[in-house]
């Protein structure tokens with residue numbers, strides 16, 4: 064009688080996004096098999112095999128899940144290797160001290176993009192956000208921001224922060240609740256009009 068080892072899907076979890084808005088995909092205790100990020104509607108993975116565009120997820124599947132499952136499969140068959148989370152964190156781009164450039168490096172400096180970026184930066188200032196690392200990446204790409212009302216920082220979409228139809232955005236600024244919606248409304252003039 065022979066014993067067969069079944070190839071089962073490798074369990075993984077998705078860690079907190081890094082300063083470049085990439086989500087680490089982690090197996091075991093702290094082994095990062097790659098990082099996933101969204102750019103416009105497509106999802107990309109970075110791993111020991113380089114960057115790979117997975118394009119759009121199938122309908123009904125979250126892009127991050129598609130990306131994580133892809134990495135887990137590649138790792139299971141030995142096509143990519145893992146690095147410890149500490150090492151992955153150490154390789155992250157460090158936040159800048161001074162002002163960031165107006166545009167994200169992938170955003171072409173067209174008149175339209177420049178105009179949108181200026182509007183976005185005015186909005187950040189009005190709503191007490193700071194761009195930590197890059198310039199404006201477009202409305203629907205992750206933008207790594209720090210909250211100036213509390214120590215939170217993480218990726219946000221400008222399309223969620225700018226409000227709609229002249230109304231200000233939700234006073235729920237980010238997960239964790241910030242300083243509370245009432246205080247947020249008191250501190251930011253856009254909520255008082």
Ligand SMILES: [Zn+2]
Pocket residue numbers: 210211212213214215236237240241242
């Ligand atoms: Zn906050």
